[in-house]
Amino acid sequence: MSIHQALTIAGSDSGGGAGIQADLKTFQELGVYGMSVITAVTAQNTAGVQGVYPVEMAGVIRQLDSIGEDLAPDAVKTGMLFSADIIREVAQAVRRYGWRQLVIDPVMVAKGGSVLLQQQAVQALIDELLPLAAIITPNVPEAELLTGMTIRTLAERKQAARQLVAMGARCAVVKGGHDLSTNQAVDVMYDGERFHYTESPRIDTPHTHGTGCTYSAAITAELARGSDMLSAVRTAKAFVQAAIADGLGIGSVHGPTNHFAYRRKGAVL
């Protein structure tokens, strides 16, 4: 039996809703074998982040090499990378091992406001990692920091997506999860030639912990399975929509999404 394989390079979320845990659950649900490189351990639950404990550099480098020397992921995603040093090592590994299908979710702050990427690391993300991206998937605040633009309108989101491609990503999606001005969650994708929109009704719920991780992990899984970029983005949108719509009711504050929901709805892989 041959199986498609995907790697996530991200932080651990003890509460299980975001980070490595969300990524591996999403890979599994989409029929892809999952591997992980853990950059930081977070103590986290639905109420917020109680602690951030970066993995020492030697440990990050060793995990990257252990994967690269033996395994061959069909697609790789990055989430919480925490520091400029980690970003540099990840970029080196991506080049060294020829990981061409790289999905970057430029995680910067948790929904509760905790810092998941040091401020001085943003430039390293722009200089070292972004040019290696098959796709980058910022939300609006992340796209603003990466491009230096102020983004309020759909036209500005389109311009930001175009700018991210000019900065070296092969494709960019600027997500609309944070745009409360419409009742649709509209994501804007630019593939270097044209724009595509993926939209779904906005669900009024506080339980959106880990939506960005889940979405980018679903893109990664679909790329690993051999999908083209637009199909991967469309499937990821359907996956995250189902996961938000059918919340689990876990925890006391911002609960996780439901990774089972997409397949339970009868999606055929």
Ligand SMILES: Nc1ncnc2c1ncn2[C@@H]1O[C@H](COP(=O)(O)OP(=O)(O)OP(=O)(O)O)[C@@H](O)[C@H]1O
């Ligand atoms: N309330 C919602 N209803 C429907 N779709 C949503 C909602 N919130 C987010 N989405 C969708 O979920 C996906 C992830 O977007 P979001 O903007 O939440 O990412 P994010 O802010 O990076 O997430 P995270 O905070 O987990 O890092 C996008 O496709 C977005 O359109």
Ligand SMILES: Cc1ncc(COP(=O)(O)O)c(N)n1
């Ligand atoms: C380890 C880790 N990675 C990413 C997020 C972002 O997710 P959210 O913004 O939904 O809290 C997180 N909270 N924790």
